[in-house]
Amino acid sequence: MTNQQTNDSSNPDPTRPMSKNIGIVWFRQDLRIADNPALHAACAACDAIICLFIDDPCDQTVSQLGAASRVWLHHSLESLNQSLQSRGTELKIAQGDPIEILQQLSATYSANRLFWNRCYDPATIKRDKKIKTALAALSPESFNASLNAEPWETVKADGTPYRVFTPFWRMRAKSLPGTKPLSTPKAIAAAPDTKKRDNLFLHSIDSLALLPEKDWHLGMMSYWKVGEKSAMASLKRFLKNSVHFYANERNIPSVSGTSGLSPHLHFGEISPRQIMHVLTQHKGTLTGLNTDEETFAKEVIWREFAYTLLYHFPQTIKKPLDKRFEKFPWAKNQQKNLRAWQQGMTGVPIVDAGMRELYATGWMHNRVRMVVASYLIKNLLIPWQSGEQWFRDTLVDADLASNVMGWQWAAGSGADAAPYFRIFNPVLQGEKFDSAGEYVRLWVPELTDMPNKFIHKPWELDATERQKFDYPSPLVDLKESRQRALTAFDTIKQPANTE
Ligand SMILES: Cc1cc2nc3c(=O)[nH]c(=O)nc-3n(C[C@H](O)[C@H](O)[C@H](O)COP(=O)(O)OP(=O)(O)OC[C@H]3O[C@@H](n4cnc5c(N)ncnc54)[C@H](O)[C@@H]3O)c2cc1C
Incomplete structure (x- = not known):
């Protein structure tokens, strides 16, 4: 196919300028720019990107959060915003019904693409399905950013979900460490700003009022460093200093024998794929790991077992499985x-x-x-x-x-x-x-x-x-x-x- 033919097929009327692809990346529980499939796909497909976080009253990522998690979310959004700013854009914050917000945004910015990473709780799955239908014109694409494999992928031979961890682990281990994490975008082109933005966005992360009025959170946060850089630093520190004793010391509460990665994982500041990749990078495969390292890998997969159970048995949020x-x-x-x-x-x-x-x-x-x-x-x-x-x-x-x-x-x-x-x-x-x-x-x-x-x-x-x-x-x-x-x-x- 010649260049002429290519141009003709993608731009049927050569007298009009080619329209640009403007994409929206909707951040949820994936507050990082490294190994972020939605952001990665948007960077590949679009000329400019709007990075967005929505405070949706029905969303697990905000309204269902407890007081401590809201504090973490505040700092995590700040950290994500800084990373985006250093790459030429910023995190825009909106509040309200996602369908309305996304419709307004696409009209205002002439956005024609929508990307997000999947969440697996039943309320979000239901909402996201609705959004995919309502906003079909934006060709929404969703990705897996928070698990090594999808909850529906690791099932028994008869297609039913595992209820016992060990066979689940054996099955999951076959495909670990999995593919290499995606690269971090060096620059992200921001969509040209518009005067109408004031009606669409909150002015700052502070406007979400995630921090409590009383200052109890200062003491709590003195134990933590939030954001994707800190998450990766914690992982590397743990692998250097503690993983060698993990099988025993993970049970001793007076020593810091565990990774401390759980809040970073919850908010998606680090992906399990990144963890598996760094854990196995010297050996290349899971089978090369020693007992302590393998025990740690198993714990990371316990989290995925939990996501699989939630996906297959959503009633267990409130009711006993038995x-x-x-x-x-x-x-x-x-x-x-x-x-x-x-x-x-x-x-x-x-x-x-x-x-x-x-x-x-x-x-x-x-x-x-x-x-x-x-x-x-x-x-x-x-x-x-x-x-x-x-x-x-x-x-x-x-x-x-x-x-x-x-x-x-x-x-x-x-x-x-x-x-x-x-x-x-x-x-x-x-x-x-x-x-x-x-x-x-x-x-x-x-x-x-x-x-x-x-x-x-x-x-x-x-x-x-x-x-x-x-x-x-x-x-x-x-x-x-x-x-x-x-x-x-x-x-x-x-x-x-x-x-
Ligand atoms: C009653 C109860 C409630 C819990 N609630 C939560 C919760 O709300 N959020 C949460 O992330 N974990 C929860 N856990 C699991 C576990 O206690 C924490 O994941 C772990 O203490 C986090 O510390 P770490 O990151 O240093 O873990 P590490 O030992 O370093 O493990 C690495 C990662 O593996 C995962 N992991 C480890 N153990 C478990 C486990 N038993 N179940 C699921 N994932 C695991 C976590 O993502 C963790 O960050 C709960 C456990 C119990 C018994």
Whole structure:
């Protein structure tokens, strides 16, 4: 085909100038410019790009966020904006119904293309389908930016989803580390500005009012560095210093033995593909990894297992996957105990340490998440949904898929869940994973001078000695409450029904 023919076919009327492709890239849970398939595709297909973030009242990325996540989102948007500015454009912020906003934008800027990266929660899937139909004129294209494989790709031979992690992992591992991450655009041509923009956009990220009026967030954010550069730096630091001890140290809450990547992953400041690529770059394949590295790779894939479960069983956001638990006889009128748990005042040191770490930093160690969840559900008999809701409000990494899976796992009602009768003993957990009580002393300073022997069971200390510590007595007796939980479980015991 000659050049003349090419020109003729793409521009049927040569007397008119060729129209430019103006694309909209709608950022959601993909707040990065590296390995961002939507941005990458837009840069390849368009002459100019509008980078957009929408505060949509129906969206998981904003309105459903808890207070801690809103703070993170604020800083993450700031960071993304800076990256975009250094490449010649900026992040525009709009608020309202995405269909209306995108329609107005395409009319104002003569935009003719739309790109985004997919989210997998049921509300967003439903909304996005609607948008694809309503805005078909913009030829919307969506991509996978947040998982190594799509939730519908890793299924059993009969096409049904996995409910157990190990075979899911084996299947997923076959295609890892996957393709190389996409390159970062060096420059992004901004769409020419228009006077009408004032009606379309908010003036700044501040206008979203994601930061609370009271300044509690300053303390929380002193533990974190937000944005894609920090995410990659954390990954590299972890791989250099900690991954070699991961299989053991990931269970010890007093050491920083884990990557701390969860909020970065949630907001898409780093992609799992980037993680797998950096993790395997010296060996090239997953099989070359040592046990610690492979354990870390598996944890990253646990997150994808959670996304797969959410995709196939969307009802589990609110309801137990194992239907027997719908009839579980939870304790009534537990507001006082729930409050004590939230405030880290249960009288069980490892539980209180975890809950206070969460409140102060917006994060809690995974081992302790399991302990505090088990205590709430089994010792206090408070429904897992109350714990899930509190975590959603206070975690900077609050993630619908991982949070729901974690809570259902702890309740014994989810996929690959711990059997209900396996009830964590918080004293034994503390003695095993925080043997010198360092973690407890860090977050429960009232117990600093508690002898090691009693650091995880201060109630066993002689009564006169105990009075010297300004620390609450346990809300419930651990042995009795364990028995109460087992009796409650007996009332729903019958063959599992997960359909
Ligand atoms: C009750 C409960 C609630 C939880 N809620 C959340 C949540 O809202 N958001 C969240 O990201 N994680 C949640 N988790 C999982 C886990 O606790 C965190 O992902 C982990 O503590 C994050 O720390 P890290 O990044 O240092 O993890 P690392 O040990 O460094 O692991 C690397 C990455 O793997 C993923 N990962 C690790 N463990 C798990 C797991 N058990 N389930 C799913 N993904 C995992 C995370 O994305 C994590 O960043 C929950 C666990 C429990 C028991």
